[in-house]
Amino acid sequence: MMYPKSARERQLVLATLRAVVEGLGRALGNNIEFVLHDLSKPDSSVIAIANGAITGRTVGSAIISGPFDDLGLKKLLLGDGRASDETYTIVSGYRTRARSGNELDSTSVILRAGEGDAYAALCINADMNKLRHMQSLLNDLLAEKKDASVEAGTETPPSIDSLVQEIIEDGIRATGKQVSSMTKDDKMEAVDHMSKRGLFLIRSSVDMAAARLGVSRFTIYNYLDELKRFGKSYPRKLVTA
Numbered sequence: 001m002m003y004p005k006s007a008r009e010r011q012l013v014l015a016t017l018r019a020v021v022e023g024l025g026r027a028l029g030n031n032i033e034f035v036l037h038d039l040s041k042p043d044s045s046v047i048a049i050a051n052g053a054i055t056g057r058t059v060g061s062a063i064i065s066g067p068f069d070d071l072g073l074k075k076l077l078l079g080d081g082r083a084s085d086e087t088y089t090i091v092s093g094y095r096t097r098a099r100s101g102n103e104l105d106s107t108s109v110i111l112r113a114g115e116g117d118a119y120a121a122l123c124i125n126a127d128m129n130k131l132r133h134m135q136s137l138l139n140d141l142l143a144e145k146k147d148a149s150v151e152a153g154t155e156t157p158p159s160i161d162s163l164v165q166e167i168i169e170d171g172i173r174a175t176g177k178q179v180s181s182m183t184k185d186d187k188m189e190a191v192d193h194m195s196k197r198g199l200f201l202i203r204s205s206v207d208m209a210a211a212r213l214g215v216s217r218f219t220i221y222n223y224l225d226e227l228k229r230f231g232k233s234y235p236r237k238l239v240t241a
Contacts, residue, residue: 003087003114010119013111014038017122018048025050033104033125037063039076039118042201043160054127055098058157064198065163067096067125072108073198076118087112102127160202167199168212179213187213191223200224 004010014036021034033054037045045063052058055067066073071094092107104125111120158166171193172179175186182190190213199205210217 003112004119005114010113014047014120017120021048021050021122031127033123033127035066035123035125037121037123039063039120042198043203052157054102054104054125056100056157061157062160062163063201064167065158066123067098067104067106069094069096070106070108071096072106072110072121072123074196075108076110076121077196077198077201086116089118096125098125098127102129104128160204161208164199164202164205164208167194167197168205168209170194170197171199171209172212182213187215188223188227191220192227195224195227 004013017036021036024032024034030051031054032051034048034050035046035052035055035057036048038047039045041047042063044060046057046059046061046065049057049059049061052061055065057065063073072091075089075091089110089112090107091110094106096104096106098104104127106126107124109122110118111122113119171190174193175182175189177186191209194200194205194209199209206217206220210220213220
């Protein structure tokens, strides 16, 4: 398979995949979400989505608005599977969690251009909870298809700022401490948690995280540089206050 060699060719691929997303959403029912990301626009990466009520997303949602524990996003951030001779990477067979609490069966296809750089991702999230209890819920499934369609049009997805704040607060909670009593080690742990959720793909997030942790934006960048040296897993208590 040939790489798309220009921005125009990448856009043609994305235009084709938009139609694929719409067709799959119509064909396979409302318990499977199909979402297409343009990775050049992390603040509004979702350019096509079917059955977005599963995760509460719409066209224009940010890349960080997806389900929790997204292994596809983690591999994208870490560069896992990146190879200059591959046009795509498939990450399959993993579980994520929607904001509703439902577990999802997820697969991500990361599309790559020259030198292995990722430019798009097609993600599939299947909510199989109802089907696992088909015997008791069979009579409800047909009626819920219409309900899900209504919810998709009326539910307001969270804003970028609220998503950023949510991830920042989640990172702070992960340390088990209040900001006022945090050491440098604690703050690096919080930043590590935020980074793994994809927070720093959003341009405004560094300033917001810095303000919440009571440090400068340059300190956040220094933390991120140190974390890169530690590798994929930040070891607690290696840094003193």
